[in-house]
Amino acid sequence: MEETKQLKAQIDLLQAALDHINQGFTVFDSDLRLVAWNRGLYDMLDMPESIVRRGAHLEDFIRVNAERGEYGPGDIEAKIERRIERAKLFEPHYFERIRPNGQIIAVSGTPLPQGGFVTIYSDVTEERHRQEKLERTVEERTHALQQSEDWLRLVTDNIPALIAYLSPGPVFRFANRRYADWFGHSIVSIAGRPARDIVGDELFAELEPHINRAFEGNAVSYEYQRERLDGTMAYMRSTLIPDMTIDGRTLGIFVLSLDASDQKAAEAALVQSQRMDAVGKLTGGLAHDFNNLLAIMMGNLLTLGRMEPPVGKEALDSKITPMLEAAKRGSDLIQRLLAFSRGKPVDPQKVPVSDVIGSAARLLEGSLPSSITLTIDAEDRCIGALIDPTQMETTFINMAFNARDAMPDGGSFSIALRATDLDSQQAQDLSVPAGEYAVITVADTGSGMDEDSQLKIFEPFFTTKAFGTGSGLGLSMVYGFIQQSGGAIQVRSKLGEGTALTIYLPLVRLQNAGDIGESENKASLKYGSGELLLLIEDDPDLSKTIADQLQNLGFAILKAENADDARQLALDLPELRAVLSDIIMPGQTNGLKLAREIRQNRPELGIALMTGYADWSALADNSSICEFPVLAKPFNDFQLAETLRKILQP
Missing domain, CATH: 3.30.450.20 (PAS domain)
Structure with a gap:
């Protein structure tokens, strides 16, 4: 029991x-x-x-x-x-x-x-749901990676330059659309083919010594000429940049080619007449600065291509962001040069100088050779200036690439920021008013200059570089920008001991630098919540790109390719909240005229316009008056969202 x-x-x-x-x-x-x-x-x-x-x-x-x-x-x-x-x-x-x-x-x-x-x-209900969510996340990130790759191809294909990558052989591993078209091939057919087969035996014999020198680890610039299909002669200016490992091995070379035919003609006219008009000068400066911006994108593009997939969003963004910023600066540069040729002033903004220096440094980090040490000493965000920040960044990039050319065997390049109070004598020596100034010192340990070169350094077309490797306009444009900003620039240099350029800008003392510029606007930015927008853009590829931007900002999109479709949709859809239209469209009706018609019938609709033309008013109605916000192409998500926020305000 x-x-x-x-x-x-x-x-x-x-x-x-x-x-x-x-x-x-x-x-x-x-x-x-x-x-x-x-x-x-x-x-x-x-x-x-x-x-x-x-x-x-x-x-x-x-x-x-x-x-x-x-x-x-x-x-x-x-x-x-x-x-x-x-x-x-x-x-x-x-x-x-x-x-x-x-x-x-x-x-x-x-x-x-x-x-x-x-x-x-x-x-296992929760476990299976987590698994499904993980699978969806992987699928979404795979899709995002594909979109990023497509965006990279879109960027390189639309840059006005011929871009390629050669591996040992030499064999083409990459070419953008313009490069492939230039040699009568497609993007697919050129990949994996020997360079001799693509460019032809005669041209390859001319280019081979330059290619061999680049594979030895040297940056090479040269010019060549080639007959176009219409029988005219094109002059191409090419730069080869070696892709080198830390231990000195050359994995391949970047190829960047620009059509220099117009510049060659301008140089010939200068020799004959001893003068060149402002447009000719700006064309030369554009070729010089655009080369620098494209070099930044090329350096990051190959680094991205060598990463083992999947690279992860943070690593991918660290390479894509500098390229997109450089492309934006290229667009800004063109707009500034066109504005300058028409006598328009720069776009001054009150900004922390340290932020501008930091932005330029990020662009330069992946673009200067590893033999050059980049040092930044600019921590005080209370030191501000009234300047065009994009043009200031271009100034630093100009100086950095000049320093790179002066240090073929390596060295150091530094940018330092401080504030100073110029007394009357110091200000008189600099030809500026006395008072507080932001002082930026840009120094290198390069070959330096003699006294005669220092006196001519800011003169247009003066350059110490070999023929064909520089326009001589970079520092003259820097000098003009600094003077337009109310500042001054000094040069100190000695042969064999490097060069230091000191920039003085009138100081704007910032009490709270954190709420200046775009960060303030971003904090108050209103993004979409499903509002229906009508997008009017006749270019299908551009229409898709802008539609993606709008959807990413939270808007629902209807697309129209012409004025007739757009007019009908705008009048028939009561749920429509806003219209975003290109100004220049095919046919008799332009975007401005269409916007005014829609406003007359639907006054409650928000309307904004966009254009890629610097002087669109002459093409639209020859009037400088426009009652709608106008976005300049290309624009980023912030600029687009800020414009929509204004027109969608209740």
């Missing part, structure tokens, strides 16, 4: 332990009769406690499930019979069943040596 009580106590203890397991548990004997179970069985599967008893047959459990639709529609008795027959085989089994309430149950059965089996029931 005592032994029976002890056995019962042990069984009760075992049962209590089983009841605390968060899984369902059953043991059926060889006759398919229930021997043991735990509370998780009916808690998890909603089993009636009346059938959960010792000796209950497996059929009772299956019947409950079948009758409440756990196995789906169909003949209930047939479903029960099939499952009983399978159970009698006493084979290991595992399956997952989705219950009508969406719960996912994993059933795992293991046979016992004397017949019967042990079955474990696990609720």
